Amino acid sequence: MKFRDADCELQNGRQHHKDRDNMGKRVMRRFIKGILFLSICLASLLTLFIWNAEADKSRPMMSPVLEGKTRDCLDCHRFPNVQTNAGAFASQAFCLECHQKDTCVKTIDKEKISLKIDPMEIRKGRHAFVACIQCHTDVARSPHQSKTGAQCLECHPVHNGAGEIHAPHLRVQCQACHGVSEFVYFDKHTDQVRPSHINDKKIPIGLTDHDLQDTTRADFCERCHTPGNKVGAAHTVLPSKSFICIMCHDVSLTMGGPVFWVAFILLILGILFTVLFWFQGSVQGEKKSMHRKIGLVSESIWGTFFSRDFFTILKTILLDVILQRRLLQESVKRWFIHSLIFLPILFRFSMSIFTFFVSRIGPESSLAVILIDKNSGFTAFVNDLCGILILLGIVLAALQRLIIKPPHVVSEAKDNVALLLIGLLVLLGFLAEGVRILMTQVPPEVGIYSFIGYPISRLLSFTHIQWTAIYPYLWWAHAGVGAAFVAYLPFGKMRHMFNTPLTLLLNYKMK
Template identity: 50%
Template sequence: MQFGGGPGFRACQTASVAFRSDKHFVESSTNFKLVEPHTHQAKDFSGFQTRARSGFAVSGCHCPPFRNACKNRASRSWLDAYGVEPPYKCKSLQLIPRKTDSMKKITYVLIPTLCVLAVSLLAFLSMRDEVPVSAPAEALETPAPVVTQERVCLDCHRYPNVNTNEGVLTSQAQCYECHLEKKRSLRKMDKRTLSLQVTPDTFDKNPHQYVACIQCHTDVARSPHKTVAGAQCRSCHGVHGEGTAHDPHLRVACQACHRKSEFVRLDPEDHQIKLAHTDDKGQAVALTDHALPDDVQEEKACQKCHNTGNKVGAPVAVLPSKSFLCIICHNAPLAMGHFIFWIALLVFIFGMFVMLRFWFQGSVQGEEESMHRKIVLSSEAVWETLFSRKILHILKVFFFDILLQRRILKESVGRWSMHSLIYVAILFRFLLSFFGFLHFSLNPESSWALALLDKNHGFTAFIYDLLGLFILAGIAWVMIQRFILKPVHVKTEIEDNVTVALVAILILLGFGLEGMRIEITNIPPDMAAYSFVGYPIAYLLSLSQWDWAGLYAYVWYAHALAAATFVAYLPYGKLRHVFNVPLTYFLEEIAGEKRR
């Protein structure tokens, strides 16, 4: 059988559909129709039903989007794709019962074929029995349920398989039925009329060309036909890490950066920054342009929000991301960030080399001259310690004397408390940040990773503030000891003052920044209250009318500079004890073991 389409049917030249058995016609429920693109007149082929689940083969299609479907000769939803509205049509379609053809041609295998058919029919019927497709008896007895939920249109209407090209285009075509024409896609929103027209000319230029509309607009295929949630980018894409966008901009909707529209707003309900539906003059903006901006990675794109006098609470300057060095105290990406951190890292590595050279100046197991021999001998000794029972002693020293600081506690409880306030807090901040970094790298969508990444999350805000306060308290204690009480046994050198001042500046700037961030971004009090240090600071800052959004960048750079200095200073000044003291303890332990 052949059905010729009108001359207006475009795209697909010829297609043949061969049905193995008439059985499939009976099974299906949807009528097959072809639609003329300009007049929208449907050619109805009632009786030739298309929802055959299987058992047909397709050939002879030259329509580009469906080429894959045609190659795959058993594609299931192919007919769905051909039963669609514009823009994809068939010029003609052939339905050729394969069974009659083969009977004519190969009469001498008629009987075996019939046998096989009978067997397969039997098998098919028996399979049908096993699958409870419907239970009519029960359905008659139970009264029809009262519909209280929203009805999902696609529950009753065709649901194309959106994991295939043909299903995607079918799905898109369903949406195009209205959205293709301006007249049919006019909507009223807040008494403003706007057009939600989307045409293939514009839509096909965007990277989501082969993605079904309902894959992103998950809540539109229902009644009433209205989007509430907006396009769901994160059902496929993960959030950015710190390296791409500062604190991954968790309060900013994807579209705010990744769409061309330049009007943004702060949604007071969920406190997210989104694209605005009205422009500066109050005119309605239809967000139908699906093309992505090319320059989203450039600073210019960020200036959509990061400009003077913005209303969404963004700092004026576009700041670089944190560096991996910041992981000592913050969640950080696997990137170096600003160049000052590169300098800090190089200075740090150089300092470590100088320190190593200093360590190897003495003789190693009698070797005085050759550096190579010294390294060989000492590394051999370390290796033998690691892979022997001595490692247990080392672990013991590590746990008691380094983690728990037992030796300092034996000397003085006060000194231990002071030192632990600083060191344990930094250690915990590092461990939390490192765990967050690792967790985010492995599973970016997990709620833990996102909670640790989000500065406004209750746990993260509270614990980082608490630990920061501990460090500050420890530093204050040190300062009181060294500058006010001045006990006889405490000898203060310039090195000590530099170290203490550096850490103090780092922490104070950090708290200042936190306060400014809360003040600028206008985080609602119930969310900000967890930052029990930052929120009062934000309140104090809000009393003065300074331009905190403009100042934020300067304070941020000052904090970053202090952090870079801290890292660079590690192997030079007083902070060298971080490496020296544990090493000395280990060596003492090994030497002591030998003597015993």
């Protein structure tokens, strides 16, 4: 038995060694096959590379010889310090080796388009000391093609609201206005007005001009704002919003037009007449001297502000002026209706003031862009929400005064005028917003935040009206009603907006 066991163990050992040898051979064969496969792949890639290199010898990207000497690798494969003038000039010289030659062309639809750049256009312009790759940020690569174009916003902030160009133009690419080419189009993929690569005859054109458009020309804006334009711009150039529109809109410190001048003058005259009327009575016992009355009132006002009771006065203004505590104590219904009108207007006014300062202090910040963009989700939603609340308050107030007529409500013509002006102002605003969304082709995923204006734009889309021609009239109608409302403030019952805070302030001082 012992000899048999030993023989079996010997046979098992031989079989184990044989299996191990076979496994090693299989692994070696697989390894050799893998090496052969990789060698074939590398050889194919090398052949393809050599073939492409031979094919491109007729048009090398950069000349291997410069001024009779073989170029160093770092002549091309380096990144100069573009923050210095020398580095900027080095970057420009590198690009101009090709782009100042007549042979620098590309072919589109069998048409040869010149990519030649005149160096003097760069030297005499504002970007003389700016490297090419600081604007064209995605061209220093292979393939040598730009997908984004010049990135002006890398250095320049957006236009801060209704300034010299009357609107921020956030959906207009900078080159569409500031470039020399007059051909522009609306790109639905990027949701922007962009320079066109073809002219009006459908012939491809090169956009290599580095001159900047003269923005002081009288016809500067007519590239887009002309009858029959294809970019959704109004047929005529509209003025910027006047600063008297700050009650609801982001504005600049400009008057905007004659109608706003008239409204502003009437507002100032109304305030002066109101102040003179106040001083017809006695002030702290003084009945005759106007100089003395003005001095006493000024002393009372400044003395109140710079007193220990300053925060108490702020509390009174918050509760009695903003939250209208006294009106709430008299009637919840009246407080509710008045708040629907007053609080949204106050909120829009506060947001306009906040937007004005943010856009001037940090125009490049994302917060400023959100606030000045009428299509941004937050701004569009807040504007429509405030507008519909005001309109609801106007409807309830009209029902209260004209139909229900409770005993405590005395309906006068001047009250109805105020309701009519505010209601008409909001309605025209919603209609103008709907037309703007329609003609500028705001996409649904953006326009949906304007939950009143966007449905109006969808309804208007079923009509066959050229809204780009109608929009200027709607804009002026809205502006005219707004100017009339501002001019009416010191003459009707709306003057309590000035009277109430001042009366509370003076009465508190006299306690």
